[in-house]
Amino acid sequence: MATRVKDVQTNVEDLVTARETRAPSRQPLAVPIDQPVTFPLELPESEARLRTPAVGQRATRPDGRLHGLGQTQYIDDITFPHMLHAKILRSEYAHARIVSIDTSEAEKMPGVIATLTGAEVPENSFGPTYQDQPILAYPIARHRGDGVAAVAATTEQFALDALEKIKVEYEPLPAVYDPLEALEEDSPKVHGDTNIYTSKVIKKGDVEAGLAASEHVFERRFSTQMVEHVPLEPHATIASWDGNGRVSIWSSLGRITLGREDLARTLQMPQSRIRLIGTVVGGNFGGKNEITNEPIVALLSKKSRRPVKAIYSRGDEFVSSTIRHPFIMDYTTGVDSEGRILARKIRLVLDGGAYCSWTGTTIGKGSILAPGPYNIDNVLVEAYAVYTNKTTTGAMRGFGAPQVCFAYESQMDDIADALGIDPLEIRLRNGFSENSLSPTGQSLQSVALKESLTQAADRFRWKEWQA
Amino acid sequence: MKKRGRGMACMWYPIGFTVAANPSAATVKVNTDGTATLLTGTVETGQGALTVLAQIAAETLGLATDDVHVVSGDTDVTPMDTGAIASRTTYVTGNAIVRAAEKARDILFEAAAPLLNVKPEQLEVRDRRIQVLGFPARSIAIDKVVHHSETVLGNPAIGSASYNPPTVDMDPETGQGKPFNTYVYATQIADVEVDDETGEVEILKIVAVHDCGTPINPMLVEGQIQGGISMGVGFALQEEILFEEGRQINPNLTNYIMPTSLDMPEIEVGLVDNYDPTGPFGAKGAGEPTAVPTAACIMNAIYDAVGVRITALPATAERVLAAINEKRAEDQAVAA
Amino acid sequence: MLVELTVNGESRSANVPPETTLLKMLREHLDLTGAKLGCDVGDCGTCTVIVDGVSVNSCLMLAGRADGCDVTTIEGLATADELHPLQQKFEEHGALQCGFCGPGMLISAKNLLDNNPDPSVFEVRDALAGNLCRCTGYTKIIEAVIEAGEMMGQEQANV
Numbered sequence: 001m002a003t004r005v006k007d008v009q010t011n012v013e014d015l016v017t018a019r020e021t022r023a024p025s026r027q028p029l030a031v032p033i034d035q036p037v038t039f040p041l042e043l044p045e046s047e048a049r050l051r052t053p054a055v056g057q058r059a060t061r062p063d064g065r066l067h068g069l070g071q072t073q074y075i076d077d078i079t080f081p082h083m084l085h086a087k088i089l090r091s092e093y094a095h096a097r098i099v100s101i102d103t104s105e106a107e108k109m110p111g112v113i114a115t116l117t118g119a120e121v122p123e124n125s126f127g128p129t130y131q132d133q134p135i136l137a138y139p140i141a142r143h144r145g146d147g148v149a150a151v152a153a154t155t156e157q158f159a160l161d162a163l164e165k166i167k168v169e170y171e172p173l174p175a176v177y178d179p180l181e182a183l184e185e186d187s188p189k190v191h192g193d194t195n196i197y198t199s200k201v202i203k204k205g206d207v208e209a210g211l212a213a214s215e216h217v218f219e220r221r222f223s224t225q226m227v228e229h230v231p232l233e234p235h236a237t238i239a240s241w242d243g244n245g246r247v248s249i250w251s252s253l254g255r256i257t258l259g260r261e262d263l264a265r266t267l268q269m270p271q272s273r274i275r276l277i278g279t280v281v282g283g284n285f286g287g288k289n290e291i292t293n294e295p296i297v298a299l300l301s302k303k304s305r306r307p308v309k310a311i312y313s314r315g316d317e318f319v320s321s322t323i324r325h326p327f328i329m330d331y332t333t334g335v336d337s338e339g340r341i342l343a344r345k346i347r348l349v350l351d352g353g354a355y356c357s358w359t360g361t362t363i364g365k366g367s368i369l370a371p372g373p374y375n376i377d378n379v380l381v382e383a384y385a386v387y388t389n390k391t392t393t394g395a396m397r398g399f400g401a402p403q404v405c406f407a408y409e410s411q412m413d414d415i416a417d418a419l420g421i422d423p424l425e426i427r428l429r430n431g432f433s434e435n436s437l438s439p440t441g442q443s444l445q446s447v448a449l450k451e452s453l454t455q456a457a458d459r460f461r462w463k464e465w466q467a
Numbered sequence: 468m469k470k471r472g473r474g475m476a477c478m479w480y481p482i483g484f485t486v487a488a489n490p491s492a493a494t495v496k497v498n499t500d501g502t503a504t505l506l507t508g509t510v511e512t513g514q515g516a517l518t519v520l521a522q523i524a525a526e527t528l529g530l531a532t533d534d535v536h537v538v539s540g541d542t543d544v545t546p547m548d549t550g551a552i553a554s555r556t557t558y559v560t561g562n563a564i565v566r567a568a569e570k571a572r573d574i575l576f577e578a579a580a581p582l583l584n585v586k587p588e589q590l591e592v593r594d595r596r597i598q599v600l601g602f603p604a605r606s607i608a609i610d611k612v613v614h615h616s617e618t619v620l621g622n623p624a625i626g627s628a629s630y631n632p633p634t635v636d637m638d639p640e641t642g643q644g645k646p647f648n649t650y651v652y653a654t655q656i657a658d659v660e661v662d663d664e665t666g667e668v669e670i671l672k673i674v675a676v677h678d679c680g681t682p683i684n685p686m687l688v689e690g691q692i693q694g695g696i697s698m699g700v701g702f703a704l705q706e707e708i709l710f711e712e713g714r715q716i717n718p719n720l721t722n723y724i725m726p727t728s729l730d731m732p733e734i735e736v737g738l739v740d741n742y743d744p745t746g747p748f749g750a751k752g753a754g755e756p757t758a759v760p761t762a763a764c765i766m767n768a769i770y771d772a773v774g775v776r777i778t779a780l781p782a783t784a785e786r787v788l789a790a791i792n793e794k795r796a797e798d799q800a801v802a803a
Numbered sequence: 804m805l806v807e808l809t810v811n812g813e814s815r816s817a818n819v820p821p822e823t824t825l826l827k828m829l830r831e832h833l834d835l836t837g838a839k840l841g842c843d844v845g846d847c848g849t850c851t852v853i854v855d856g857v858s859v860n861s862c863l864m865l866a867g868r869a870d871g872c873d874v875t876t877i878e879g880l881a882t883a884d885e886l887h888p889l890q891q892k893f894e895e896h897g898a899l900q901c902g903f904c905g906p907g908m909l910i911s912a913k914n915l916l917d918n919n920p921d922p923s924v925f926e927v928r929d930a931l932a933g934n935l936c937r938c939t940g941y942t943k944i945i946e947a948v949i950e951a952g953e954m955m956g957q958e959q960a961n962v
Contacts, residue, residue, distance in 0.1 A: 032813045036835065037878040040885055046895065049533035052594045054525035055748045058686035059532040060894050061518045063511060067902025068890040068909060070837025070877030077836040094713025144714050177713055202642035223779045226708040227701070230725055230937050232841050232849055232903035254512045255550020260542045271542075278510035278540030281551075282839075282903030283937050285698070286755075288512065289552045314842040318718030323708060361553070364485040368646060373479035381642070389713050395552060397695070398755045401480055402702055402762060406780060409476035409763035413770060423475055423767065432479065432652070441643040442635075446743035446751070448678035449652040453477055455737050456654040456676035465473050513901025513938050686897045690939055694900060697940035720846035720935065728931040728941040 039069050063280065074282050075236035075250050080307040083238070084113055084152040086300050087159035087310070088293065089166050090320065091141035091148050094389040095175035095188065098139050098168060101149055105165040111158030114303040115166070116150045116296060122268035128258075128290055129198075129360035132191055133392065135266055135295045141170070142190055143354035143389050145320035147293075152300040152308045175389035179328065179351040182386040190354060190387035197352060198360055200367040202381040202439050210343025210378030214334025218414055222331065222407040226351070227324040229396055233282020234312035235321060237294050239301040247298050248275040251291075254284045259291055266295040286395035287321050290357065322394025325362055325385075326351040327403035329370075331411050339419045339426045343378035346370045348404070350393070352385040357394035359385045366400025371439045372408035373449050374430040379439045422466055424457050469660045471671075472772025476763030477654040480756035481647035483555040483632045490631035491560040492546035493567040495524055497575065497624035499617055501595055501610030502534045503568075508548030509560050510540040514754055515687040516556045522683050523561045523747050527568035529592025529609065546627065554752040555632075557683060558649070561747035562630035570626025578616035579607055649743055651751050653677040655696070655760040658732075659768040666788025668704055668769060670730075673761070676737035680751035689736045691753045696734055699761020701725045707781050806866045810835065811879025817866075825869045826850045826861035829876060837877035837906040841935075848934035851907035852876045858914040860933070877906035880913065888954040889913055892947040900938035908934045912948045920956055924949065 043065075048057040066072045103115040118124050118138025125131040137146035149166050153159035174188035181187050182195040189195060211217055238250040247269075253259045256278040264271040281288055293310050301308040312321070328349040334342045348366060352359045367383045416426040431449045438444055457463065483489050494506040505524045511517045521535040528535075539545060548560060576587035579597045583590070583605055591600050598606030617623045637644035658672040675692050682688040705724040709716045717723045742749035766777045775790035806828060807816040817832035829835045829852070838861055841849035845860040852861045853875040880887035886894070889909050899905040908931060915922055915930035922930070927948045928941070936944065 032815060034813060036811070036813060036815075036833070038811075038883050039881045040883060043886065045533050050531050052525075052529065052531050054522040054530065054532045054535075055681065055683050057522065057532060057684065058897075059518055059522055059684055061515055061687075061897060063517065063902070064515075064897060064899055065886075065890075065894050067899040067905040068886070068893045069881055070906040072902050072905075073836075074839070074903065076840060077830075175713055177710060200642065201640065203640070204643070220776075220778060224702075225706070225780055226710075227706045228708055228723060230720070230723075230935075232847060232901065232935065232937055233839070234841070253550075254510050255548070255552055256510060256540055256542050257508050257547045258550065274542070276542045281510055281512035281901060283901040284512035284551060285937065286552065289550065311840070314720060314844070314846075315718045318708065318723070319715050324702075361485055364646070365481065367642065368481070368485070369479060373477060373652060390710060391708065391715065397698060397758045398480070399553070401478065401755070401759045402699065405476060405478045405759050406763045406766060409478070409760065410766050410770075410776065410778070413474065413767045414776065417770075427475070427477055427654075431477065439642075440637060440646060442645045442647075444650060446649055446678075446680065446741060446745075447652060448739040448741040449477060449479065449654075451739045451741070452652050452654040452676045452678055453475075455739060456475065456656050456674050459676065459735055459737055460473070460475075460656040460658070460674040462473070462475070462656065515897065515900065690897050690900055690943060693940035693942040694938045695940075698937070719844065720842050721844065725935065725937070726940075727933075727935060728928040728945065731928075731941050734940065734942050 072280050074233050075238055075252055075279055076311050078238060078250060080240060083307040083309055084154060084304055085156040085159050086150055086152045086297055086308050087156065087163055088147040088296065089149045089163045091137060091144050091146040093141060093170050093172050094144050095173040096141050096170040097173060098137065098141060098148060099171050100169045102167040103149060106151055106162040109158065109162040109165055111154035112151055112162045113306065114152045114300050116299050121266060121295060121299065123266050126262050126266055126291055127356050128358055130356040133355035143391060145391050147320065150296045150300060152304055177388055177390055179349050179386045179388055182388050190389060195386045196384050197356060197387055198363055198385045200363050200383045202367050202379060204439055204441060205378035207343045207345045207378045207380035211332065211334040211345065214342045215337045216418065217332060217334045218411055219332045220411060222329045222410060224327050224403045224406060226326050228318055229285040229287035231283025231285060231287060234314060234317045235288065235292050236311045237297045238307060238309045239298040240307035241302055241305065246273045246275065248277065249294055249298060250277045250279055251294055252281050252288050253278055253291065254281055254288045262291045263294055267298060285397045289395050292321060319391060322357050322392045324396040325393040325400060327400065329404065329407040331407050333411055333415065335415055339415055339421045339429060341374055341376045341430050344371045344376050346381045348383035350383065350385040352387050353390050353393035354387060355392045357392050359393060361395065362400040366404050368440055369401050370404040370408065373432045375432060375436050424453060424462055427453055469662050470772040471660055472768045473656065473658050474764050474767025474771050475654060475656040476760035476767060478756065478760040479650050479652050480759055481650045482558045482752045483553055483647055485646045486634045486636050488631050489549040489555060489559060490629050491548045491563040492627065492629035493560065493563040494546055494627040495564065495568040495571045497528060497571050497613050499610065499614045501613060503528055503530060505535055505537045505564060506545045507537065507539050507560055508545040509556055510551050512551045514691060515684065516551060519557055519683045519687060520560060520564055523564050524568050526748055527565050528572055530595055554754040554756065557750050557752045558746050559630055559632060561750060563628055565747045566628035566630060567626040570628060571624040574622055574624045575612045575616060578620055578622065579612045582607055649745055649751055651678050651756050653756055653760055655764045657764040657768040659765060659772060661769055661772040661787065663773050663791050666784035666791060668782060668787060670700060670732040670765060672733045674735045676739060677753065677757065678739040678741045679753040680741055680743040680746050681749035682738050683750050685738065688738060688753045692736050692757045693734050695757025696761050697726045697731055698758040700730060702780060703762035703765040704781050804867055806870045808869050808871065809873045811875060819866050821867060823866045824862055825864040825866045828866035829861060835876050835878050839903055839906060848907045848911065849904055851910045851934060853910055853914050858911050877909055880909065888951040892951040892954065896943040896947040898939065898943040898947040904934055904936040908936065908944060916952050916955060920952055922952060
């Protein structure tokens with residue numbers, strides 16, 4: 001009898017050491033006797049919310065109140081019974097063929113319920129323009145942020161521990177990191193036989209004739225860096241299936257209609273069987289505009305028949321979410337003696353990272369906007385986006401506009417300085433006004449460029465400083 | 468020595484997708500107590516879009532912002548929306564909401580016309596009432612009309628509609644076309660101090676004047692501008708993902724430096740008085756463009772302060788100092 | 804291990820594994836999800852709470868170290884009748900956008916005003932320097948903190 005009791009205790013201790021010490025106990029010993037959270041239920045609304053007409057009011061935000069109270073439910077604040085936590089293993093190489101992935105040891109780890117590799121994803125590709133990006137890389141990993149396998153376990157720590165037991169055999173491939181090198185014919189190729197995966201031309205008038213007719217020609221190369229969105233809330237997802245074969249997905253995605261289309265495609269399911277819930281997003285800035293780990297979490301949830309949550313670590317956020325395109329920008333601008341722009345020739349090279357993502361939009365907007373908000377009869381913009389074995393570049397606040405604005409506005413001041421013209425004056429002289437023709441020949445309406453220039457100059461007391 | 472400099476930059480920026488269709492749909496339901504519910508498939512990503520959209524629905528129905536409850540972001544419930552991207556929500560989703568709310572309003576005008584003894588086209592909404600155009604003394608509270616329409620006439624006040632900005636495709640050879648339906652404009656001016664011994668740049672002030680058409684909620688537009696500038700400041704001076712053989716070497720907020728409260732200058736915001744007839748109540752948008760001219764105006768201010776043209780971002784202290792030293796060497800060579 | 808602390812004036816305790824951080828204990832054991840996990844290494848400040856009068860990154864502090872301490876989280880600011888002046892002013896100014904930094908930001912601001920009821924703009928900037936915000940440029944946050952300080956001073960004067 002005594003032995004049996006001891007045995008039982010030993011078993012319990014084993015269990016405790018192996019699993020429970022790391023699995024958090026969900027039961028507080030002391031339940032609060034009063035209210036753990038206190039908040040007012042009925043506050044008077046701000047005047048601005050109650051006033052008509054509604055447009056133009058500095059109306060306060062109901063969600064803003066909840067933010068201040070700490071009541072906003074972001075995805076990491078949501079929990080379901082039996083919920084698992086998923087973690088993703090990322091590629092050890094910037095470019096490699098995956099020879100094999102062995103998850104068997106990971107599956108034996110404590111708390112592990114399910115694993116997933118790219119071979120198990122029904123349609124292992126996605127992307128808003130080209131579907132060139134895998135959900136989990138297989139058989140080729142094209143940058144170090146590519147996921148190669150995922151684990152769902154009863155705690156985040158168990159999932160992380162299990163990742164270390166996944167054996168991936170890689171055959172490293174030559175990689176290319178520099179976008180100008182990637183343009184060269186003999187460079188390593190990221191996809192297919194050329195790294196140039198999208199290009200754009202904007203052509204108006206005769207740029208060579210315009211430059212030839214110019215009094216002064218200014219030439220300069222500008223370049224910009226890779227920048228991360230840094231939403232304070234990292235990407236987050238919860239997926240949960242029900243007995244009707246429907247999956248509900250809580251996602252930090254900023255565009256759910258198209259997100260559901262992408263999910264239906266990757267999971268090979270009817271859209272009507274997918275419910276995608278866009279919760280309050282803790283910062284987007286363009287970085288949460290396409291699916292990332294949603295299909296992985298959905299498939300892990302399907303395999304385990306349990307709700308699965310995945311929260312990116314800050315490191316995941318940097319290496320595997322999209323970032324801002326670095327641009328290399330060659331600007332040649334010809335002006336007359338009064339500083340009027342006669343011609344502008346621009347060549348843009350976008351470091352497109354390992355996958356297309358929103359590059360199509362970035363190169364389009366970047367090219368159209370590149371000549372700046374100026375009346376120029378002769379324009380030529382040639383832009384190329386190239387693959388490199390680096391972090392995927394995608395949408396980020398401005399789709400290439402901050403990059404080209406840095407170049408065209410720096411050069412405007414170069415011109416103003418060389419010709420001894422006030423920077424304000426040279427912009428007013430060349431700037432768009434109502435019915436100006438854009439570089440694509442569009443007649444522009446609702447143009448307020450000069451009003452913004454003069455109001456900003458007045459507020460800044462620009463003329464006093466220049467005097 | 469610290470040297471002061473000032474620089475400006477202006478910009479243009481489009482609203483919505485480049486040529487590609489990017490529709491939004493919306494449903495507006497007016498309740499029998501005169502409040503309304505708006506269903507939209509967009510997602511609140513922090514900018515305050517749902518409040519702006521509520522204001523647009525409220526304006527169309529003659530209600531106050533607080534009268535409109537917004538349901539968003541659930542594919543089981545809310546209509547199609549291209550989403551919180553491309554500075555399109557106020558303009559595209561807003562236009563869809565105006566059209567949806569107008570349909571609901573037309574149902575109420577049909578119901579109110581016989582009660583007020585006029586034709587439906589003689590009616591307007593204002594201050595939670597439906598009133599006769601040109602004779603506001605004859606009016607009726609909107610809740611009474613909704614109740615009448617729904618419970619007596621059997622015609623609930625619900626409207627659904629969509630909007631897609633009209634564009635013209637771009638010629639593949641020349642890029643000629645009308646890729647966007649409208650654009651916004653802005654100017655930012657920076658006042659900076661550059662330490663010519665360390666290369667360190669301190670931004671003292673930024674004046675930002677933006678066109679967003681009608682500001683539906685000026686407070687939220689200001690918030691977008693101030694936030695956009697902070698992203699622009701990081702892009703200009705601090706932020707850079709560094710790589711070593713394809714591996715990020717600073718994938719954390721310890722070594723990837725972004726602006727803190729100590730890095731941000733005083734910001735003075737101005738809004739241009741503009742009205743775009745194609746937008747909801749004249750509005751265009753404000754999200755992305757706020758971050759566009761910031762780096763450019765700071766680089767021009769650095770040039771004004773110390774005479775060096777920064778051609779590669781970010782303008783870290785090392786990079787600015789290197790440029791200053793290079794210029795000194797050149798100046799000396801010229802002098803010699 | 805058993806950790807007993809006072810959270811927002813309530814005695815709370817939980818049996819947690821020794822490596823549990825205070826943030827994890829608050830969020831997962833005490834169901835107080837106001838404080839957020841943004842970076843897990845003390846860079847971003849979304850997890851800020853006040854422990855015995857000092858604002859700390861609760862993602863860096865072990866729960867065991869907070870044993871016996873007095874902890875204030877964002878959930879402890881409002882009463883059943885009204886918002887804390889900071890919450891009121893943040894709402895009025897639209898000082899938060901996505902809101903993820905909010906709980907930590909407000910707690911840092913509260914700790915500042917508790918110790919320095921009439922701070923200068925620089926003192927506010929300095930006190931919030933450990934709380935990153937990507938949306939707002941901090942402008943309206945700083946305005947809201949200054950006004951909340953004035954409002955609290957006013958309330959004090961009226962007592």
